Amino acid sequence: MPAxxxxxxxxxxxxVRGDSEPLQFERWYLGEVGLEDVLxxxxxxxxxxxxxxxxxxxxxxxQALKDAIDHGSxxxxxxxxxxxxxxxxxxxxxxxxxxxxxxxIDHGGRQWWLYLSRCNSCEQHWxxxxxxxxxxxxxxxxxxxxxxxxxxxxGHWPSSFQTYxxxxxxxxxxxxxCVFFDSMAGSLVWTVEDLLEESPNMGDPRIAExxxxxxxxxxxxxxxxxxxxxxxx
Ligand SMILES: [Zn+2]
Numbered sequence: 275m276p277a278x279x280x281x282x283x284x285x286x287x288x289x290v291r292g293d294s295e296p297l298q299f300e301r302w303y304l305g306e307v308g309l310e311d312v313l314x315x316x317x318x319x320x321x322x323x324x325x326x327x328x329x330x331x332x333x334x335x336x337q338a339l340k341d342a343i344d345h346g347s348x349x350x351x352x353x354x355x356x357x358x359x360x361x362x363x364x365x366x367x368x369x370x371x372x373x374x375x376x377x378x379i380d381h382g383g384r385q386w387w388l389y390l391s392r393c394n395s396c397e398q399h400w401x402x403x404x405x406x407x408x409x410x411x412x413x414x415x416x417x418x419x420x421x422x423x424x425x426x427x428x429g430h431w432p433s434s435f436q437t438y439x440x441x442x443x444x445x446x447x448x449x450x451x452c453v454f455f456d457s458m459a460g461s462l463v464w465t466v467e468d469l470l471e472e473s474p475n476m477g478d479p480r481i482a483e484x485x486x487x488x489x490x491x492x493x494x495x496x497x498x499x500x501x502x503x504x505x506x507x
Contacts (some may be wrong), residue, residue, distance in 0.1 A: 278312045283343065287352045290340045295321045296326040319343055321385055349374040349395040350414075359448040368412060375400060381431060388435050388454040390417075390425050402436040407461035409445035410484055438468045439476070442484040451486025458498060466492065 278286065285302055288294040294302075303309065303321055310318040317338060324331050340353075350371045354360075360368050374395040381388035391400045399422035402417040403463070415434055417425075423432040435441050442465075445451065454462060465485060469476055478496075480491040485492070 275314065276308075276311050277351075277411070278309075278343070282306065282312065287338055288356075290336050290343070291355050292352055293356050300326040313339075313342055325441075341440055349392050349393050349398075351396050351398040351400075354414065354416070354462045356416045357444075357448075358414050359444075361449070362406065362410045362412065370468070371412075377402075379425060385436060387429075387438070387441060390422065392422070393455070401434060403431055403441045403444070405441050405445060407465050408442060408451050409443060409449045409477060411449050413441060413444045413448065437472050439472060439484065440464070441462050442469075446484060446486070456490060458495065460489075463498045466495045468500075470496075470499065471501075 285294070285306075289299040292434070295391070303306070309321075313321070320338060321335060324335055326335075327330060346436075350367065351374075354371075360371050362368055375391045376394045377389050378392050378399075379390040381390075387403050387405060389402050389404070392404050393400070394397070399417040399419070401417055401421075403413040405411050405413060413435065415432070417432070420487065421432055450472070462485065466481060469481055480490045482489045482492045
């Protein structure tokens with residue numbers, strides 16, 4: 275069986291991990307020639323004739339296609355979405371991801387949470403925001419070569435994760451805030467301080483939703499904050 279082209283493989287993986295809309299993938303698939311040779315008659319027939327509006331069918335197709343193209347991946351990259359979340363600890367996905375992904379360049383400065391990484395197996399670059407105060411997650415974004423090169427050569431970083439508000443907003447969208455046993459924990463106080471330093475007029479309701487708590491709690495935390503104090507993550 276001939277191997278798929280790298281463009282075809284990109285399209286396959288985008289569908290498998292859910293980065294492309296099912297109907298968009300179906301349109302692409304039907305317009306592409308030579309896929310019967312690449313995937314075999316049965317799977318090709320399945321991908322050509324199935325109902326992409328049916329969620330259960332789409333899940334089945336994703337798994338069937340994954341089984342066909344995933345020949346013992348050496349890394350996690352292909353299976354991760356373009357914008358994804360990896361919990362710290364948990365089921366060990368962070369260990370599997372960082373087993374092949376090396377930290378290349380720290381953003382430094384105010385964005386102490388941000389760095390550029392690269393997989394030493396498949397050479398994929400990732401933008402990583404390490405959020406270990408409120409969500410305990412790595413938020414990652416797939417970068418193409420040009421985006422990675424802009425960071426390496428010119429120090430031009432993508433707009434994502436440039437503020438702590440954006441990092442926490444990603445957490446709101448993709449994850450759940452931790453439950454704190456100590457409601458006045460340092461990580462909560464420091465986070466309120468950082469958000470107010472970025473946006474002095476940010477209101478309590480916004481801070482509360484970013485931290486996964488309520489405005490009454492934020493008012494108590496505000497009383498503990500120090501303006502522009504030096505503090506760690
Ligand atoms: Zn990789």
